[in-house]
Amino acid sequence: xxxxxxxDDATLIAALDTERFDAWRALLELDEVFRDRPHADDDxxxxxxYPQYGARVExxxxxxxxxxxxxxxxxxxxxxxxxxxxxxxxxPADAIRLATTVVRSERFGDGSIEAALNAGVLQAVIAxxxxxxxxxxx
Numbered sequence: 001x002x003x004x005x006x007x008d009d010a011t012l013i014a015a016l017d018t019e020r021f022d023a024w025r026a027l028l029e030l031d032e033v034f035r036d037r038p039h040a041d042d043d044x045x046x047x048x049x050y051p052q053y054g055a056r057v058e059x060x061x062x063x064x065x066x067x068x069x070x071x072x073x074x075x076x077x078x079x080x081x082x083x084x085x086x087x088x089x090x091x092p093a094d095a096i097r098l099a100t101t102v103v104r105s106e107r108f109g110d111g112s113i114e115a116a117l118n119a120g121v122l123q124a125v126i127a128x129x130x131x132x133x134x135x136x137x138x
Contacts, residue, residue, distance in 0.1 A: 005075025009093035013132070016068045016096070023066040024133050030060050031130035034123045044114040051111050060126060061103050061113065069099040069129060076101040084124050095128035 007015075017023070033056055042054035053061075064070050074097050081101045082094035090098060098121055105112040116122045 005073070005078055007071075007073045009091070012071065012074065012093045012096045015071060015073065016129075017066070018133075018136065020066055023063050024137075026059060026063045027067065027126060028130050028133065030056060030063065031126050034060075034126055038120065038123055039117070043117055044111075046111075049110065051114055053113060057113060057117065057122070060122060064099045064103060064125070064129075067129070069096045069125070070103045071096060071100055074100045076104055084119075084121065088120050088124055090124045090128050092128050092132040095125040095132075099125050099129075 040054060040056070043057050044054065045052045061070075076097070079097070079101075082090060082097050084090050098116075102113055102116040102122060102125070113122065116125075
């Protein structure tokens with residue numbers, strides 16, 4: 001159920017597109033890539049005043065959108081984003097909230113995705129959704 005732009009966990013999870021096998025496969029691969037190398041020199045390069053994101057970061061943002069993890073149902077501008085736990089992890093529903101916040105906030109502030117990447121947030125989002133999908137896929 002949605003409460004003023006803050007859908008509950010079950011609603012957010014139910015909205016993920018589990019039929020986008022290509023996108024899930026890409027997300028699972030990204031999870032492995034980011035685990036092996038959380039940061040790469042070309043993840044974000046600043047050109048004049050604007051960030052130029054590397055291929056894996058661009059792919060991550062696109063795949064998160066394709067899977068429904070970037071959702072208009074969550075009114076990110078009216079909410080404080082969830083935090084990572086002490087181990088740097090996040091629940092699948094909070095991963096959706098964070099994915100929405102990170103990807104959408106880039107439009108309002110250049111470098112928002114870079115900040116999330118540097119803080120480990122983007123990696124945690126990918127890891128949480130990949131783990132959820134592996135569990136669902138059995």
